[in-house]
Amino acid sequence: MVRRVAVVGAGSSGLACIKICVDEGLEPVCFESSDDIGGLWRFKEAPEPQRASIYRSLVVNTSKEMMCFSDYPMPDDYPNYMLHSQLLQYLSLYAEHFHLLRYINFQTTVRSVTQRPDFSLSGQWDVVTINRDGEEERLVFDAVLVCSGPYTNPTLPLSGLTGYETFTGRCFHSWEYKDAEALRGKRVVVVGMGNSGGDIAVEISRSSKKTFLSTREGAWVTGRMSTNGLPLDMMNISRRINILKLLLPQTLINWVVERALNQKYDHRLYGLQPRHRILDRGILINDGLPGQILQGALVLKPNLKAFVETGVVFEDGTVEENIDAVVFCTGYNGTFPFLPPALSEGTHGELTLYKRLFPPSLQHPTLAIIAFFRTSGPIMPTVEMQARWAVKVFSGSRHLPSQEKMLEVLESDRQRSMKSYTCPLQAALHVDYITYVDFMAKEVGVQPNLLALLLRDPVLWLKVVFGPFTPYQFRLAGPGQWAGARHAILTQWKRVAQPFKTRAVPEPEPGQSVFSLPGLLTLGGSVIMAVLLSKNLPALQGAAEFLERSRIFLMDNWYTG
Numbered sequence: 001m002v003r004r005v006a007v008v009g010a011g012s013s014g015l016a017c018i019k020i021c022v023d024e025g026l027e028p029v030c031f032e033s034s035d036d037i038g039g040l041w042r043f044k045e046a047p048e049p050q051r052a053s054i055y056r057s058l059v060v061n062t063s064k065e066m067m068c069f070s071d072y073p074m075p076d077d078y079p080n081y082m083l084h085s086q087l088l089q090y091l092s093l094y095a096e097h098f099h100l101l102r103y104i105n106f107q108t109t110v111r112s113v114t115q116r117p118d119f120s121l122s123g124q125w126d127v128v129t130i131n132r133d134g135e136e137e138r139l140v141f142d143a144v145l146v147c148s149g150p151y152t153n154p155t156l157p158l159s160g161l162t163g164y165e166t167f168t169g170r171c172f173h174s175w176e177y178k179d180a181e182a183l184r185g186k187r188v189v190v191v192g193m194g195n196s197g198g199d200i201a202v203e204i205s206r207s208s209k210k211t212f213l214s215t216r217e218g219a220w221v222t223g224r225m226s227t228n229g230l231p232l233d234m235m236n237i238s239r240r241i242n243i244l245k246l247l248l249p250q251t252l253i254n255w256v257v258e259r260a261l262n263q264k265y266d267h268r269l270y271g272l273q274p275r276h277r278i279l280d281r282g283i284l285i286n287d288g289l290p291g292q293i294l295q296g297a298l299v300l301k302p303n304l305k306a307f308v309e310t311g312v313v314f315e316d317g318t319v320e321e322n323i324d325a326v327v328f329c330t331g332y333n334g335t336f337p338f339l340p341p342a343l344s345e346g347t348h349g350e351l352t353l354y355k356r357l358f359p360p361s362l363q364h365p366t367l368a369i370i371a372f373f374r375t376s377g378p379i380m381p382t383v384e385m386q387a388r389w390a391v392k393v394f395s396g397s398r399h400l401p402s403q404e405k406m407l408e409v410l411e412s413d414r415q416r417s418m419k420s421y422t423c424p425l426q427a428a429l430h431v432d433y434i435t436y437v438d439f440m441a442k443e444v445g446v447q448p449n450l451l452a453l454l455l456r457d458p459v460l461w462l463k464v465v466f467g468p469f470t471p472y473q474f475r476l477a478g479p480g481q482w483a484g485a486r487h488a489i490l491t492q493w494k495r496v497a498q499p500f501k502t503r504a505v506p507e508p509e510p511g512q513s514v515f516s517l518p519g520l521l522t523l524g525g526s527v528i529m530a531v532l533l534s535k536n537l538p539a540l541q542g543a544a545e546f547l548e549r550s551r552i553f554l555m556d557n558w559y560t561g
Contacts (some may be wrong), residue, residue, distance in 0.1 A: 002142040002366065002394045003027055006113070008338075009147035011039020012091055012380050013371045016069060016386045017145045018100045020040040022159030023480060024391045028247050029141070031129055033109040037095055040151060047176050052151040056179045057203055058084045060287040061195060061224065061469075065492045067378035070096060072483040080231045107132035113367075119276050122366030143394040145387065149374055151335035161340050163307035165226075165484040167326075168195050180204045186324035189312055190213070193219050198286040199201050204327070205298040212320060214312075216303040218274035219284040222261055226329035231496065232285070234468040239450075242434045242469075245279070254279050266291040270465055271300035280420035282376045283544055323483050334372060334429075346428070352410065354435045355439070356431055357386055357491040358393070360406035366392050371484035374426070377433030381471035385440045386487055388480065392444055434469055446478035 003026060006016045010032035022026035033051070036042060038051040059081055060067065066072040072094050078086060082503040095101055118124070127139050138561050154173040158164045166172060180203050190201040193215035205211035226235035245253060245532035254277040258267075270293050274281075281287040292298035301320075306313040311321035331495040334350070346352045354360045356373040370470050372384045381516035386524045400406060417427035441447035453476075454461040464473050472489045475482035 002123075004029060004141050004143075004389075005394065005441070006125065006141040006144045007064050007103075007147055008032065008145065009033075009039055009149065009262050010037045010106075011147060011149060012041065013149065013383045013387070014039065014145075014147035015091060015095055015100055016042075016380070016384045017147055017370060017391075019094075019098045020101075020190075020384070020387045020391050020480075021145075022103075024100070024395060026391065027212070029139075030104040031110050031127075032104055033105050033107045035106050037101070038088045038091055039147075040149060041084050043084055044277070045178065050152050052149055053175045054084055055174070055177050055200065058199070060084070060087060063224075063496075065470050065496060066231070066233045066237065067380050067444065068471065069384055070381060070475045071480070071495070072097065073488050073492075073495065076495050079499045080496055083330070102258065105129075110148075110338050111136070113146075114340055116140065120363055123366040125367065130252075142367075145362035145368055145370055146259050146336060146339070146392060147370045147425070148336065150505075151332050151369070153335055154301050154328075154335055155331050156328055161306055163309075163313075165310050167307040167311050167312075170322050170325040172325070172327060174200055174327055175332075176359065177327060180207050180487060183208050183325055185209050187320070187322055189214055189304065189320065189323055189326045190329060190350040191302075191326060192329030192331070193217075193284065194331070195285060195327060198289050199325060200329060201298055202286065202292050204286040205292045208297075210299065211292075211297065212301045214297050214304045216315065217276070218272050218300075219269075220236070220261060220267065220274060220278045221259070221284045221286055221289055222270055223287040224285060224289075224399075231283075234470075234496065235379070237433065237469045238467060239434070239464065239469060240466045246393065250279055265294075270294075276420065282374070284453075309552075336369070350425055353400045353427075354400065354406040354410055355413075355436075357390060358400060358406070360403050361411065365400050368393075372429070373431050373436075374429045375431050375433045375436065377437075377469070380559065382431075382433065382437055384471070385444070387439050388444045388446070389440045392479075400444055437469075441455050441474050444475075444479060446474045446480065448473050450477055457486075460486055460489060463492075468492070 005015050005021050005026050005028050007021070007028050010030050014030055014032070015037060018028045018030055034042070040054060043056065043193055045201050057267060062080070063080045064078050065080075068074045068090070074090055075093075108129050108131045111130055112126075114126050114337040116122060116124045116126050123142065125141050125143065127145050128136060130304055131140065154175040156171075156173050158171060174192075177200055183204050184207045186208050187210050188204050189212045190197055190373070191214045192203065197213065198219075198221070198261065201213040222336045224232050226232040234407065256330065257278050261278070270290060289298070291302065301318070302315045302426055303328075304312055308321075311319055311323045312326065313319050321458055336351070343361065344351055345361060351369060351372065352360065353369055353372065357368050357370070358365050359367060359369070368386070370390070371379060372385050373382070375382060389398065393400060401409070408465065414424065414428050417430045418424065421427040421430060438447055450461065450465060453464060467489070470492055472485045472491065472492070475485035
């Protein structure tokens with residue numbers, strides 16, 4: 001029977017795993033190599049080997065209501081998109097609230113995780129650690145949750161670029177980047193157009209002489225704000241939209257969304273236009289990129305091909321001379337050197353994971369790799385659901401399919417992703433956010449029963465189906481039910497509005513102008529009705545009245561608690 005669980009890492013994933021183990025009556029023992037919690041989100045002035053590293057100005061690209069843990073909303077006054085330091089503060093509040101620090105061994109590094117000789121019978125693991133004094137210890141655990149993350153070993157593709165040995169400028173990975181001060185007044189090339197590449201290129205371009213952003217394929221770009229300045233993810237990640245994606249032709253949805261983005265800034269004109277359609281891959285979230293291109297401070301270029309002594313050559317044959325630095329935002333090798341090499345059984349030596357969580361080759365499913373995936377939604381709620389499922393499997397209350405079935409599902413998932421990602425490694429990592437979280441929630445027993453919810457609580461049903469896909473809905477019923485979940489859902493838009501309330505805004509006096517909102521609505525409605533009546537279309541009049549009433553009802557319930 002599983003009792004003791006080793007948790008490797010005390011970042012956001014590790015903290016969630018500790019808490020869920022405690023909830024399930026297990027005994028977590030967490031090993032953290034640094035001297036504090038936070039992992040990726042703990043900013044350091046200089047990067048440290050074998051640890052994640054972030055830049056000083058990093059702002060999250062998922063909003064607070066979407067990315068918080070399911071039973072612990074973020075404080076009302078937190079901004080909707082926060083700096084890394086505020087997210088770290090939230091993690092500290094979470095750890096303090098649930099008394100998690102007592103389970104963590106700081107400055108303790110995991111050297112190896114290996115199956116015990118009797119693994120076929122016990123499913124247990126030998127975990128070797130080394131503490132701050134250099135003392136090694138061997139411990140036995142019933143299960144292991146790996147939460148150290150895939151962002152510790154940067155990929156720097158210099159060996160594939162001719163001429164880099166004689167290049168006089170500086171080449172470094174974004175893992176080393178902290179701020180743009182050292183690049184002020186320089187000519188800089190940023191390679192890679194993921195979220196980090198976009199952020200870093202924009203920041204450098206504000207003080208450099210010229211910045212070039214080199215991209216292999218381009219990207220669809222949008223900012224963090226949606227309609228009325230509301231958070232983009234809260235308006236676009238919902239069950240309602242997910243149902244529409246399943247019902248409507250993908251070609252039509254691609255056309256509609258791409259047209260909307262191109263109305264903000266023409267992606268072809270700006271040099272951003274990618275080869276893929278918008279639903280095929282994730283969107284680049286960046287508020288400043290189009291503006292810097294418009295100002296000429298940032299120049300889009302094709303993929304980097306080679307170096308010359310003082311410059312670089314791009315795939316279209318163009319050359320940029322007098323380049324002072326090249327920043328590679330080219331991702332990370334997702335490796336876990338302390339794990340058994342036998343688990344890395346993929347074609348390219350990568351970890352093969354059923355539903356991006358369980359190695360299918362293990363005779364006993366007592367090890368899970370947390371947060372080793374890519375998705376277009378928030379990471380923390382996904383990780384939390386991974387942990388809830390993994391712990392259920394460890395305890396024996398949930399069971400995995402046979403190895404043959406897991407490999408079959410794994411290949412099917414990979415083939416589906418290959419339609420969007422030509423690289424097999426990227427295809428294997430990708431999961432569809434709502435589909436993936438719902439699948440795990442069903443396994444755990446916490447997926448909302450929408451029909452029962454409609455009959456029992458239609459107001460809450462409206463929020464869950466038509467509102468944002470916030471994580472609180474997975475605490476409404478089932479294992480781990482939280483009494484505050486319903487209230488959290490009904491008040492989520494109030495928490496969105498709270499940080500904006502920093503000054504009293506004068507309200508327009510009613511009846512003073514026909515150009516007030518009620519006046520405009522009345523005027524517009526009168527004009528429409530006059531046109532309809534003049535054409536003598538009673539059926540259309542009824543439809544218009546019904547749509548208007550529906551619109552008012554939905555708007556009222558969408559934005560209010």
